[in-house]
Amino acid sequence: MDQIRLLCLFSIFYVASVVVGIGYANGADDGKFRMSYWNTAFPKSPLPSKAVQQLLNLAGETSNTGFGKQALNLAPEIPINSYGSSKEETPAEPDLTTFFQGQDLQQKGKTVTLRLLKPTSNKATLLSRQVAKSIPFSSSKLPEILTYFGVKPNSLAAGLMKQTIEECEAPAIKREGKYCLTSLESLIDFTVSNLGKDVGVYTTEAETDKKQEYSIETTGVQSIGDKIIVCHKENYVYGVFYCHIFYDRTTKAYMVPLVSADGATKAKAVAVCHMDTASWNPKNVAFRVLNKKPGNTVHVCHFLGTTSLLWVPM
Template identity: 35%
Template structure:
């Protein structure tokens, strides 16, 4: 599930990663955000792509971020929305832990939830306002129209990030790679970590039935995990939360068309503090606390665990 990046002639974030996590291969969900390309000025000596798409339709402003406006299903305080239940392909990524075994068949659609936004270095990210109270300033900085879909996405991300954590959970919104690494390693209490993301052998693969391969389910270390979910924004933002009541898995699957997937999955063993109307309970037809709730990660999300 990982891509090894080397420090020679590498961007500063890769050099940082290799110095702090020398034994941890960088997953593709992270390495894909350390890129060069067209950029726009954000007024702090760096640049980012700006723009969003709604419901699969792209609206270009610069070289944009393709986002979905709406509540992220991995924020457990939120109730389900009609859009999530009927239109959101990520809903299909929820499943029950008992159903995760070799030979299991699941209809799934693996996607990137957003695309196009690169990481800022921490110094630059920390110099930019990141608060609902300064929304207008943020929109002005990125030349985003206040009544646009872009503005709605930015506003929702700020709201997600400002929601309090549920009981038994730590959370933050990491505005840089450095912030994500520090949150994950401090939550796990070690720098000896594994970082995994979902990779699909063929891009653009449609929703289809996948079969879990023989010996294709591997548990990640322990029940303490940190999971980071990509959020739509003008630059890379990750909603990260950590809990001691989760299990992580790496799962090998094969689709009907031969597409192979190395999927990262998280199972939550204690859901009693979640909103009873959360989308996972609706999809799985269960009640809070009745059974572990699991979900595969979209391709641009990351799960962290101890490596040993």
């Protein structure tokens, strides 16, 4: 019985692989579909920046690295999306500015140290809805998933995949809705259902991926809004966006201009500030970094990475 079940599973995966292969072989047609779906969903919204288009692969560019274990980034960015997590995660590079407080955005001369990776650091491509639905995505199916993608159970890659699925399955914290979306259509539909058809979408953009000290240009800090959806691109064998929406509007977003000490390097970073952290797990790494405890007046801010998106109604 187990052999029959496994054979059926592999049959599904084979069909999915064929469909994905057709999509890659006809990148132009895939691009037309993606652009058409975007324009239909957001008829009042201009096309997003080139960085966002690249992240969503709106052009449908042919890729050999966006699907399968070769799409995994074995040195992922620091996970900052699990606000209710009980894990006390340790930043990979302790001298980076992982968290800060809201008043820092208005403090003249405030400096931050960031490593803003290239968007291509996460090569995983969003699948079509039809293909994404045909592939299991759950902890209970992890052994079969690893077998199909040729990932050894005790490897680093398997651990990253397991972590992504577990984060997606974890319950949302109070006043938050969270969803993991695995196709361009589902990502767009989720945004439309929550924000409408007139939206703006932002991501952090940088000129270099080297660790850099930046000064915040406080006079240029721009408030984006407090009705937002934040989507983090997860580390997985195909495109997965962990999206959450904050229903009480106590989370505010800003576009922050940054400039290096010598003025030679600039960046535009999306900052998200959580104005009420009372429902967060006390063991969250943010409180250790800031030497604070959860509270409705304790603000925790962080910059979004270059593989995250922020959506707001226009």
